[in-house]
Amino acid sequence: MIFDDLRAIQAHYGYLPGEQLESLSKRTNIPLYRIHGVADFYPHFHLKPPPKVNIRVCTDMSCHLRGADALETGLKHRFQGMSSGDLFIGECSCLGQCDGAPAISINDHYYRSMTEAEAEALVLTALGGGDLPHLAAQTTTQPLASDPYAGGEKYGALRRLIQTRDWDGTIAQLKASGLPGLGGAGFVTGMKWELVRKAHGDEKYVVCNADESEPGTIKDRFILENLPNLVIEGMIIAAVVTGAQKGFLYIRHEYQAQEHILQHEIDECYREGLLGPSILGSDLGFELEIFVSPGGYICGEESALIEAIEGKRAEPRNKPPFPVTHGVFNKPTALNNVETFANVPQILVNGVDWYKAQGQGGAAGLKFVGVSGDVEAPGIFEIPMGLPMSEVIYNYAGGMVGGKALKAFAPSGPSSGYLPASKVDVHLDFKSLAAEGSMLGSGAIVVCAEGRCMLDMALNAVRFFRNESCGKCVPCRMGSQKMVDILTAWTHGKGTTADLELIDELTEALKLTSICGLGQFAHSPLSSVLLHFRDEVEAHITHKHCPEGVCPMREERAV
Numbered sequence: 001m002i003f004d005d006l007r008a009i010q011a012h013y014g015y016l017p018g019e020q021l022e023s024l025s026k027r028t029n030i031p032l033y034r035i036h037g038v039a040d041f042y043p044h045f046h047l048k049p050p051p052k053v054n055i056r057v058c059t060d061m062s063c064h065l066r067g068a069d070a071l072e073t074g075l076k077h078r079f080q081g082m083s084s085g086d087l088f089i090g091e092c093s094c095l096g097q098c099d100g101a102p103a104i105s106i107n108d109h110y111y112r113s114m115t116e117a118e119a120e121a122l123v124l125t126a127l128g129g130g131d132l133p134h135l136a137a138q139t140t141t142q143p144l145a146s147d148p149y150a151g152g153e154k155y156g157a158l159r160r161l162i163q164t165r166d167w168d169g170t171i172a173q174l175k176a177s178g179l180p181g182l183g184g185a186g187f188v189t190g191m192k193w194e195l196v197r198k199a200h201g202d203e204k205y206v207v208c209n210a211d212e213s214e215p216g217t218i219k220d221r222f223i224l225e226n227l228p229n230l231v232i233e234g235m236i237i238a239a240v241v242t243g244a245q246k247g248f249l250y251i252r253h254e255y256q257a258q259e260h261i262l263q264h265e266i267d268e269c270y271r272e273g274l275l276g277p278s279i280l281g282s283d284l285g286f287e288l289e290i291f292v293s294p295g296g297y298i299c300g301e302e303s304a305l306i307e308a309i310e311g312k313r314a315e316p317r318n319k320p321p322f323p324v325t326h327g328v329f330n331k332p333t334a335l336n337n338v339e340t341f342a343n344v345p346q347i348l349v350n351g352v353d354w355y356k357a358q359g360q361g362g363a364a365g366l367k368f369v370g371v372s373g374d375v376e377a378p379g380i381f382e383i384p385m386g387l388p389m390s391e392v393i394y395n396y397a398g399g400m401v402g403g404k405a406l407k408a409f410a411p412s413g414p415s416s417g418y419l420p421a422s423k424v425d426v427h428l429d430f431k432s433l434a435a436e437g438s439m440l441g442s443g444a445i446v447v448c449a450e451g452r453c454m455l456d457m458a459l460n461a462v463r464f465f466r467n468e469s470c471g472k473c474v475p476c477r478m479g480s481q482k483m484v485d486i487l488t489a490w491t492h493g494k495g496t497t498a499d500l501e502l503i504d505e506l507t508e509a510l511k512l513t514s515i516c517g518l519g520q521f522a523h524s525p526l527s528s529v530l531l532h533f534r535d536e537v538e539a540h541i542t543h544k545h546c547p548e549g550v551c552p553m554r555e556e557r558a559v
């Protein structure tokens with residue numbers, strides 16, 4: 001596997017020296033241009049020697065709201081004058097610690113809720129050659145209603161299924177529950193598994209998508225930490241039901257603590273005969289391995305993720321065909337989100353009626369949501385699907401920070417766009433949020449208090465898409481950059497009303513011609529702000545004035 005080789009070289013040299021890539025090419029018969037193309041694509045690989053201390057401050061939505069910019073500026077000021085070989089301070093995309101914002105990384109070690117003094121102490125340790133501490137998992141002692149085994153024997157649904165071999169009945173039960181895919185798209189899981197089961201061929205795969213890299217999205221991290229057995233059980237059940245023999249649990253590389261927890265659980269499953277060539281002594285086998293992502297938000301898009309597993313650049317494929325028939329190595333593949341898999345044993349143990357009764361107002365099931373930004377108690381919460389947003393913000397997340405008024409919230413990170421405070425009673429389910437022109441997505445709630453400039457928040461979110469565009473299609477690659485340029489100009493008092501027409505054209509082009517969801521939704525933060533906060537945006541363009549006093553406006557900065 002090309003990534004294993006690249007990782008081994010990087011572990012030894014600290015980066016990927018050209019001559020090592022050449023000798024890898026000779027050894028493996030993989031053309032050098034292909035090795036280079038892969039190494040160059042992923043942020044995790046370095047083609048040049050990195051500085052001794054590489055500091056990255058996450059500046060995406062949740063961290064932007066909780067002081068990331070000041071932290072970055074403060075650290076740059078504190079360490080100014082140091083040589084670039086010794087120290088580099090830059091920005092990075094969401095690190096999956098949005099409830100502990102601002103988050104930073106130092107030499108691939110991750111830290112939450114950083115103050116400048118804490119970050120400085122860690123940097124000094126790294127500069128002095130000391131060992132940096134690893135971030136521990138945030139496990140909870142709270143009982144979780146999602147756990148059907150609480151305290152009892154685990155893997156009960158799987159044990160029963162191996163005895164009954166009722167594959168069709170399992171799919172029927174999942175379909176009856178209506179369990180939607182919880183990675184964002186909401187495709188009915190029972191239908192997906194049925195398509196894989198019916199797909200021709202003996203070689204099939206199960207893949208769990210634990211890439212979770214969109215700002216605000218942290219709920220899978222919590223599930224991996226606290227209910228890893230349910231995720232693995234869901235994957236094994238998917239395998240026996242669809243006829244797959246091999247599985248990959250694809251996890252973002254920043255989730256090191258979670259990876260260890262999962263590996264421990266997988267090892268235990270092998271010891272207990274729940275994984276391996278003969279599950280519980282049956283004629284059914286399933287091998288499961290963890291695949292650590294080499295990085296990048298685009299890797300979460302299912303076909304890009306599959307390309308990465310195949311050792312290629314994570315560029316999304318044109319669809320159709322879909323992974324259910326043409327997935328890993330073009331074989332039928334059941335690919336689901338962490339939370340989707342974790343729901344399967346719940347439904348099989350507790351029943352469809354129980355599952356439906358967990359939701360509210362016609363919605364079914366429980367939902368994990370992450371809440372970050374301007375709330376008193378950011379965190380990950382288990383809620384009934386269909387709960388009003390107001391309850392989540394005020395009862396679960398401790399209310400608004402410092403007792404401020406709510407101004408806006410993103411129900412699911414940048415993709416969902418922002419809704420105004422007047423919509424705070426919207427119910428958290430697929431239908432209700434779609435009716436408001438937003439989406440439930442991955443349950444990544446980011447909250448903005450009074451005083452926040454919504455143009456600034458739109459720019460921050462569009463910049464994330466620009467940074468993470470894989471570059472495969474021109475409209476997304478160029479269009480997201482153009483959008484950032486225009487919004488940056490607006491925040492500097494350099495906009496004209498003609499820009500608004502250009503933005504409409506760009507939005508249409510992105511929606512219609514982008515291959516994947518990243519490009520298709522890159523306009524959402526801006527579109528939503530133009531819809532709900534148009535006066536505020538127009539004040540920047542027409543009056544060269546930021547009503548909240550947040551944007552740099554006339555400050556002479558490079559645009």
Ligand SMILES: Cc1cc2nc3c(=O)[nH]c(=O)nc-3n(C[C@H](O)[C@H](O)[C@H](O)COP(=O)(O)O)c2cc1C
Nearest residue numbers: 181182183209211212300301302336337340517518
């Ligand atoms: C740019 C992009 C990033 C995505 N990231 C994730 C992710 O991190 N986790 C995830 O489960 N789904 C992600 N998705 C959705 C997946 O493509 C896919 O729909 C999902 O994993 C299917 O699982 P589900 O049916 O259980 O939701 C992403 C989609 C796009 C377009």
Ligand code: SF4
Nearest residue numbers: 470472473476516519
């Ligand atoms: S829409 Fe953007 S991220 Fe998606 S394939 Fe095209 S360039 Fe890549």
Ligand code: FES
Nearest residue numbers: 058063094095098
């Ligand atoms: S860790 Fe910074 S936005 Fe997620």
